[in-house]
Amino acid sequence: MAKFTSRFPELGFYCCDEFHRFHNGEFSTEKECEIKVLETLADVVRVDEPKSEEAPKPKAPAKKSSSK
Numbered sequence: 001m002a003k004f005t006s007r008f009p010e011l012g013f014y015c016c017d018e019f020h021r022f023h024n025g026e027f028s029t030e031k032e033c034e035i036k037v038l039e040t041l042a043d044v045v046r047v048d049e050p051k052s053e054e055a056p057k058p059k060a061p062a063k064k065s066s067s068k
Helices: 032-040
Strands: 002-006 012-015 018-021 026-029 044-046
Touching: 002 032, 012 032, 026 032, 032 044
Parallel strands: none
Antiparallel strands: 002 026, 002 044, 012 018
16 A cells, blocks of 8 residues: 655545545555556655565675785
8 A cells, every 4th residue: 555645735636537635634545546646746755665576685795805
């Protein structure tokens, strides 16, 4: 589920010919078309992190070069 916040408490937007509105500056959705529209709006910020398919791998420690 994608969660978004807006600096305007009742911001509205259209997606697929339907009007949607933020409530108290928050909006949650699982629909891909709504997520794409929301990510393009200037006054909207996504507050959850999109799920990545792979977990980030830990980096190997850097090897020190020996100076002789």
